[in-house]
Amino acid sequence: MNRRQFLECAAILVSGATTGRLAFALTEEQMVYLASAPDYTSQKVDYFSPAQRKLVAAIAQTIIPRTDSPGAIDAGVPHFIELMVAQWLNDGERSIFNAGLKDIETRIPEEHGKAFDELDGDRQLAVLEALEAAASDSPWYVQGNIRRAFISDAPFICQIKELTAWGFFTSEVGATTVLRYNVMPMRFDGNTPRTPGESTWAPFNFYH
């Protein structure tokens, strides 16, 4: 549902509630609603080299592959990561990221004879698992919750995992086809049956 449809819907809801107030009638055109704004990932960005772009896509897809549902590439995660590295990470975090990516860019061909994105799936997994094993004492792995801030000195593997998961489950593809999403449920029922393998609802808010 877009913003206009929603406001029309809201007008009907409210008029059903007798003597309409409809204060939201006219000025809609003048306002920029986030709900009808372009997607964050619709912006252009040119931060990675073409080779790095391939690496990042391959890493993201290894973290969240396509299964019977879409994966990281289907959801536009590589582009999200490039935007976030360019715009959101601070200088210190960005240099950790860049160094980590550089390491994969140079070390993997030395060790395996080809680039990370050309390795077969098992090899790719092994590379990431080795990075995770080396990073496992980072506070990033402490079971926490979303209210924690981004951990500034988290190693590269943690950074890219967080950006991949975030970019994936907050994307339209991830939230609506992998998770479930409904902005107008119209009722609450706390006692619905659960079927095995069912997905969670996409969270409606991201507490920080």
Place this chain on the structure above:
Amino acid sequence: MTDTTTHDFDAIVVGSGITGGWAAKELCEKGLKVLVLERGRDMPAGTGYLGEHAPSWKLPFNGKPDRTLWEREYPVQSKVYAFSAANIQFWNNDRENPYAVDEGTPFDWYRGNVVGGRSLMWGRQTYRFSEQDFKANAMDGHGIPWPVDYDEIAPWYSHVEKFIGVNGKKEGLAQLPDGEFQKPMSWFAIEETIHGRLKKHAPDITLTNARTAILTEDLPGRSACHYCGPCENGCSTGSYFSSQSSTLPAAQATGNLTLKSNAVVERLEYDKATGKISKVHVIDANTRARSAFSARLFFLCASTVGTTQLLLNSASAEFPNGLANRSGVLGHYLMDHFLGLGVAGIYMDDTDKYYYGNRPTGLYIPRFRNVAQQDQELDFVRGYGYQTMINSSNWTSAFNNKGFGAGYKNALREIPPSWMFYMGGFGECLPQQRNRVYLSKTKKDRFGIPQVAFDFTWGDNEKAMAKDLLAQGERIQKAAGAVMSIAFGDAEKLSVPGAGIHEMGTARMGDDPAQAVLNKHNQAHDIPNLFVTDGSFMASSSCVNPSLTYMAFTARACDYAVTQLRAGQI
């Protein structure tokens, strides 16, 4: 009315938030011409709610906090859970409108800067104070006795509840009086399970619907909640109470309301000859143009800290320590609830159940300590309650799992086989003379108005209470069958003062003019046409969320003021 001098308006209300909206509605409906002055920007209902229903993929950084912007412009406001990229336009810009954070002691001052004030972002928890709450000061000697008792305010609670719409369940508890409720929202299966176990294993504990100012039944011009979830982004269907959804349209409908936004009230002018306030001085927030408006009645509803600042800044030869401050208590006895302490429990029950829709509130455990009389074994007076929430976790609390690939993806996607029942305590704070708001001697804001500073420290009673709150929380989780419980919060440090966002008490009411700024009608002891009805009037804090009480006293004060005005007494 006997006053023959011409005035610009019959009444001026400063602030358009929860209490200002109520004052505007009541005074307009009684036939007065009312001017509401609001320092914040205009915020039209619906069209102003830019982030309402915005999906994550439309938000900047897909909803990750814009750290640079938040740290630079909103270092205080961005700490609260309700602040987000989807409602940033409601909040005060801390850089543009600072307070003296480096003076005194730390205090987080959360505020809006728009028409509607914090009514747009509030948590909507709506509880009555009890008879015991109104007697507490007189009984245990902390603070001064309330000049009003429960029976006197009860009809005003009803008046407000019926109009704003509160959903809840009657429980017949003396410590949490029932009100005029719409039908309660339904429960998670796990909440029913917990409820059943508590009845058996902890019969002293009541688990009830959080009483919440959200419609479950239509009211004129407002529709029942559609369960989208993030109320703090605004609600075009007017389903939760805000000034925009409720009081301001009612005031507008009378034809008696004039509302000016961007109108910063700088000070009030006292007229020696009449012994009354004659006008308010206003600065336009955009142009800095100055103006003044006169009226017969003045209602201060600028929030506790805003009103206290205004009164202190309106000192004159007659009132050298601040307007209406012959008692010397203005600015003192600041209170806030402590929160952020509690116990979360993990449950393995009802894992064949899930939910549909986002219920925008939780359940509530009312006070059970020192009820009716002081529990002999306790080393603190008064009490606390818990707000509870069900957390069915999702990817946001699992993305730092180890592993990669289909297994990792599935673990983040699937419904976890457990529930979390979160209990967050809210504790009563005693009124203490040393806890105060004052004007900085050196710092001014962009309008030349002295900034406020805070001196506030928690007392031993709050700390002792917090310890008990944690221990009892563990007992309750155990009785309810939690397989594991996690206590959070530090009973020695408590929350940062102000984080409860229930600041109150700095112009307290009381029968004795030597000890109180206001009389029992929220009227200044010293000045008959000056009324203060935001949280500054509070003589004690109870442990329940206070805004309903502010609204009830506001409505009652309006009734009294107009009667007095018509009788020629003001």
